[in-house]
Amino acid sequence: MTVLVVLAMFVTACGSTPPPEPPVGTQAATGRELFVGEFGCNTCHPGGQKGVGRDLVGPEFRQRHPTDASVREQIRNGGGQMPAYGEERMSEQQLQDVIAYIRWLNEQQAQ
C-alpha cells in the first residue's frame, strides 16, 4: 500500500497523467492500448486531456463532436499539429477501438 502511495506521488510529481484504464477485455481497453502505444495519441493528449493537442473529454469536446463520425474525421485527416491517421496507417477496426476509448473516457467524466 505504501509503495502505491509513493508511486502515485512520484507520478504526480512528474506531471504526467496516467491514462485511465477501462475494464479488461472491452473495446475501450483495446483502444487504450493503441492510444498509448502504437499511435502515440497520449503524447499530445495525455490521459485524453489537453497537452499539445486538445482535451478529448468534457462538455465542450462532446459539443464539438456529438457523433463518432466527426471524431473519426479528425483522426483520419488530422489538422493543426495533429498528424493524419489514414487507412494505410490505422485500420478501420483500430479507428473504432480508439474512438471507443475516447467515448469511454467521456462516460467516466460524465458520471
Ligand code: HEC
Ligand atoms: C503531435 C500531436 C498529436 C498527436 C500525436 C495526436 N493529436 Fe489529436 N490533436 C492534436 C492537436 C494539435 C489537435 C487540435 C487540432 C486543430 O487545432 O485543428 C488535436 C485534435 C484532436 C481531436 C479533436 C479535438 C476537438 O476538440 O476537436 C481528436 C478527436 C484527436 N485529436 C484525437 C487524437 C487521436 C485519437 C490520436 C491518436 C490516434 C491523436 N489525436 C494524436 C495533436 C495531436
